[in-house]
Amino acid sequence: MVSAVILLFSLGSCQDYLDVEPEDKLSGEQMYRNVFDADAAVVGIYGKFMGLAEKYVILNEMRADLMTTTRNSSPALKELSNHNVSIANPYISPKDFYVVIQNCNDALANFDMMLAKKRFTQSQYDQRYADVACLRSWVYLQLGIHFGSVPYITEPINNLEDVKNISKYPRLPFDQLLDKLVTFTESLTYKDIYDTQSSLRITVDGYDTMKFFINKECLLGDLQLWKGNYLSAASHYKNVMESTPTSGANSYDYYRVRIPDVVNNDDLAVGYRRDYETDATSLVDSNTKGWRSIFARDRDIMWNTEWIWSLPFDSDFAPANPFIAIFSKTAGDYLAKPSQSAMDRWNSNTSRFGYPYDARGPKFTYKMVGTDPVIMKYIYKFEAAADQFKREGDWFLYRAAKLHLRYAEAANRDNQQKVAFAVLNQGLKETYTIYNPDGTIPTDVTNIQQTKLGFPYDFDARQGDAPNYRAPWHRSVGVRGRARLISVGAIGDDVITTENNIINEAALELAYEGNRWEDLVRIARRRNDPSYLANKIYDKLSKEGNAEADNVKAKLMNPANWYLPFNW
Known part of the structure; x- marks a missing residue:
């Protein structure tokens, strides 16, 4: 059993099998003999999936408004930023996505065979089938976001090149693809x-494999959010927000975006040394404490309270970490950097201590190296190792702050604006406290600090001593609360104003984690307002003095031009 899961740690060891053309492979009868063979197939698929990391980040960030090119950038990256791609651009080929899909389809067909031949139990089948199926749905969602109309293929095919043959595999428009994905995945x-008895749930060399695998409820929440089924989306997100903690984690903190530890700064918040909060130089800037440590700390108990899905790159195993070359100025090629538009966003915020900037930006997400802004999230671990050959890092896929912001987006659209405001800003306890006339909190909090709503909007954040309450959400502080920023908007704002604030906050909190382009497309589609997307790309390009800014804006006013050509 352990040998199969050690393969998972390498996330590439099964690729030799998966790279062979179908006619040269052993038959499913020979390859899928028992549950450990099925595990090896799952491992191999995730190894192949990790090859999408660079494309995922570049397509979702360089095409949007927060990332831009550098003096070292290739013509391909400049084409993406300028929305004028050539067919030869290596980033726009959908083939790598379909390689993963083909391997998913092959495994799913063989899982069906194994179940029919009683080669593993119903429970073993259900868990592995759902995992691979959800990974396939995730890949298809990315294809829809970037290519619009794509072939939806759910059975193994003999020749991957046939995917391009529109007569064999017609292309589904994005809306129809979403319908298929929602129906199938639900x-x-x-x-x-995976349950705790699964042979795929184990700790190997300090890595708990639980967070390697896609979170199905998060995926379902995202699919329903794209479809406009906001109550369903919020329900899936809330299920994750109420997850049972991993071993050692505090249930009050697990996926809750918890309050800062103002004494010791043992937290994931923007923080300053106690009693020195008005001294900007006392900012906690560490790989083991504070907001920066979200991206740099070991996979310890606190890491597990934030991260839902993250895949590690390790120097000793394939595939190699692609992000050092992209982002590092000193040890890489420095191919991408923050846009001026992004930097202006962070600098247009005010902290609760009066600083005229959001520290998550210029202090943590990027830093100035000489005269150049360098994106740091992906290279903190590499820099800490101080060894050119130790190129550890992570592919950041889903974390608690993203979960809360997506939940807030769904809640707001489901006419639960106050809940959305609370999650976005200072948390549920603060928002649902009814203060005394003198501004103090009542001694008895029995009837306050809770939403008094049904699922998925039911939150109890009561914290009081007479009578005593330490309710499940009393330590949750809101996304901006954890960043130590003043609130944006107000309770009672209209849906569009609140939504604008939520998506802007996602830019500040989640920059360069692969979310921005899909956020812009989702909102522009929902509102039937191409200018929502076009204006943001224009702002990026115009601030760079790009002569094509006006032309790009005009081009993006046509939604058909949001999508890449489907070809390889």
Whole structure:
């Protein structure tokens, strides 16, 4: 059993099998003999999936408004930023996505065979089938976001090149693709993580494999959010927000975006040394404490309270970490940097201590190296190792702050604006406290600090001593609260104003984690307002003095031009 899971740690060891053309492979009868063979197939698929990391980040960030090119950038990156791609651009080929899909389809077909031949139990089948199926749905969602109309293929095919043949595999428009993905993924009987008895749930060399695998409820929340089924989306997100903690984690903190530790700064918040909060130089800037440590700390108990899905790159195993070359100025090629538009966003915020900037930006997400802004999230671990050959890092896929912001987006659209405001800003306890006339908190909090709503908007954040309350959400502080920023908007704002604030906050909190382009497309589609997207790309390009800024804006006013050509 352990040998199969050690393969998972390498996330590439099964690729030799998966790279062979179908006619040269052993038959499913020979390859899928028992549950450990099925595990090896799952491992191999995730190894192949990790090859999408660079494309995922570049396509979702360089095409949007927060990332831009450098003096070292290739013509391909400049084409993406300028929305004028050539067919030869290596980033726009959908083939790598379909390689993963083909391997998913092959595994799913063989899982069906194994179940029919009683080669593993129903529970073993349900868990592995759902995992691979959800990974396939995730890949298809990315294809839809970037290419619009794509072939939806759910069975193994003999020749991957046939995907391009529109007569064999017609292309589904994005809306129809979303319908297919929602219907199929919701139909899966197993939606939890692998159970603790699974041979795929183990700790290997300090890595808990639980967070390697896609979170199905997060995926379902995202699919329903794209479809405009906001109550369903919020329900899936809330299920994750109420997850049972991993071993050692405090249930009050797990996926809750918890309050800062103002004494010791043992937290994931923007923080300053106690009693020196008005001294900007006392900012906690560490790989083991504070907001920066979200991206730099070991996979310890606190890491597990934030991260839902993250895949590690390790120097000793394939595939190699692609992000050092992209972002590092000293040890890489420095191919991408923050846009001026992004830097202006962070600098247009005010902290609760009066600083005229959001520290998550210029202090943590990027830093000035000489005269150049360098994106740091992906290279903190590499820099800490101080060894050219130690190129560890992570592919950041889903974390608690993203979960809360997506939940707030769904809640706001489901006419739960106050809940959305609370999650976005200072948290549920603060928002649902009814203060005394003198501004103090009542001694008895029995009837306050809670939403008094049904699922998925039911939150109890009571904290009081007479009577005593330490309710499940009393330590949750809101996304901006954790960043130590003043609130934006107000309770009672209209849906569009609140939504604008949520998506802007996602830019500040989640920059360069692969979310921005899909956020812009989702909102522009929802509002039927191409200018929402076009204006933001224009702002990026115009601030760079790009002569094509006006032409790009005009081009993006046509939604058909949001999508890449489907070809390889």
